[in-house]
Amino acid sequence: MTVDLSPIDESLLAEIAGLHGMPKGAFNIRRDGQLVERHNSAFIEISTKTDVPGIDIHIAPGTKGETVYIPVIVTQSGLKDVVYNTFYIGEDCDVKIVAGCGIHNSSHEASEHDGIHSFYLGKNSRVSYVEKHYGEGEGTGERILNPTTNVYMEEGSYCEMEMVQLRGVTSTVRDTNAELAAGSKLVLVEKLLTHDKQTAVSNMKIELKGDDSSVQVISRSVAQDDSVQVFNPLVIGEAACRGHVQCDAIIMGNAKVKAIPGIEAASEDALLVHEAAIGKIAGDQIVKLMTLGLTEEEAEKEILDDFLS
Amino acid sequence: MLELKNLVFEVPNGEGGTKRIIDDLSLTIGDDRFTVITGPNGGGKSTLAKLIMGIEQPTSGQILFDGQDVTNLSITARAKLGIGYGFQQPARFKGMKVKKLLDIAAGRKLPMLACNEYLSKVGLCSASYLTREVDKSLSGGEVKRIEIATILARDPKLAIYDEPEAGIDLWSFDRLTETFRDIHAARDGRSIVIISHQERIIQLADEIVLLRDGKVVDTGTPEQLMPQLGFRLTSPGGCPLSSPTELHLTEIPTTC
Secondary structure: OOOOOHHHHHHHHHHHHHOOOOOOOEEEEEOOEEEEEOOOOEEEEEOOOOOOEEEEEEEEEOOOOEEEEEEEEEOOOOEEEEEEEEEEEOOEEEEEEEEEEEOOOOOOOOEEEEEEEEEEEOOOOOEEEEEEEEEEOOOOOEEEOOOOEEEEOOOOOEEEEEEEEOOOOOOEEEEEEEOOOOOOEEEEEEEEEEEOOOOEEEEEEEEEEEOOOEEEEEEEEEEEOOOEEEEEEEEEEOOOOOOEEEEEEEOOOOEEEEEEEEEEEOOOEEEEEEEEEEEEEHHHHHHHHHHOOOOHHHHHHHHHHHOOO | OEEEEEEEEEEEOOOOEEEEEEEEEEEEOOOOEEEEEOOOOOOOHHHHHHHOOOOOOOOOEEEEOOEEEOOOOOOOHHHHHOEEEOOOOOOOOOOEEEHHHHHHOOOOOOOOOHHHHHHHOOOOOHHHHHOOOOOOOOOOOHHHHHHHHHHHHOOOOEEEOOOOOOOHHHHHHHHHHHHHHHHHHHHHOOOOEEEEOHHHHOOOOOOEEEEOEEEEEEEEHHHHHHHHHHOOOOOOOOOOOOOOOOOOHHHOOOOO
8 A cells, every 4th residue: 555645644643643754563544534554563463343444453462562553634624534443452461552633624614533442451461552632724614533432451450541632623522431450550641722612521430340450540631712621530439449530720711621520439448539620820830930031921831831741 | 230229119008008018228239249138027028029020010119230220120031131039939830840940940951960969959969859840749848949949050140039948957958058158159240139037047148138117227247237136146167055955844835
């Protein structure tokens, strides 16, 4: 298959997956609902699903130190792309998965990508997952991203997921679900920046089913202009487990932020904590940075960049 | 050189009138000078420091820095001219690493070695601090010392420290006193203004300014002023042991 990437495609790929040209190892690049290029490695096999659009990614037991890239770009307006990507990660793996979706829409029609990602982590496997969502283009057409992420973790597995959406996405509804078996640990980091009239809803349901399982949810968001954000993280503890949810939001302009962290315990040994804070940038932070020579605007940008770093 | 001319700062008193915090204050601080501003709480010391930095605007009067009128300049502009300010209660930043804050202060990316040097000068002797975030995970004393390190990294022509000793343990305070002494000993055209009640800092000063009710009530060298401030002047090398005080435990209140 020939590779034909335009400068727009390349800049989107760089933005969402840090890619400059084709990556090494296993990858699958999808553009406007079509496969652009795919590559397997000795231990990672990517195959097209036969029932629904999408791919299955099989990672052989014991695979360590490999990275899989599965970025999606949408440059065609009026397109609604729905894709199911399922990861089967064998036992004792240690891998990194880089996903993400970039939309370039310069027309008045909406572009939408709904990615349904499922992860099955084998015993004692470690996965680091990075997902970046990004939108650009001068058009008035909406850029919509509705990702669903399902994580099923077997005994002793570890997963850290960083899900980032900074700028450009008109509307997003994010659903994240996880089930954790004994001794597994999930670290979920969500970073969000909305502006103009954008809306973002993030729902999470984390079920701690095994003893000594734990989850840490860290949500940091910035809501600017007239944008609206809603957070619904829910952690359910059904065993001797630990859960910590932390939602931090900076609110600016006429934005609205609603954080409804939930914890439910069905075991007397479940230890669940939630914290939520919404506030504007503190004046003393701006003043401090101004005394170091930054202008008010530079100080504000610095504070937001670090908050979301 | 910093010149304050007839500086007045008033705030509303809540009854329709105004309360004078700084009252027609004039003061000159020369280059290469180590000045300590001291005086009772509520005397206007911190307000004066904020007026110099531009964090507060005077009701009337004039501030000249190296001959330039900076009274109406922004905080940023004054910072760029070479005025630095160490806050009494430093801000915390979620997500910002100590290294980044030092880089911003210096205006460039600092080598790790230089960062470690600044931190060791304030008694933070572990390189691991550089990757820590300047947030609630740091203790009050740690944040305070990082605040002082940012001023060392910035290396301003005029550095104002607002009660640098507040919240710092005795051991780190020793290190800090040495640092101030070293900066002063270098005598490279930089001036230090420290707001302090600490005898050990006051005795380092070239000049002590005693501020009360928003006015300079006295100025002088440590030799001249320390006796009247209630301090006994001691040599910088150490202090003589005092004889043990006889304690009457029943006289010590137990309610505080």
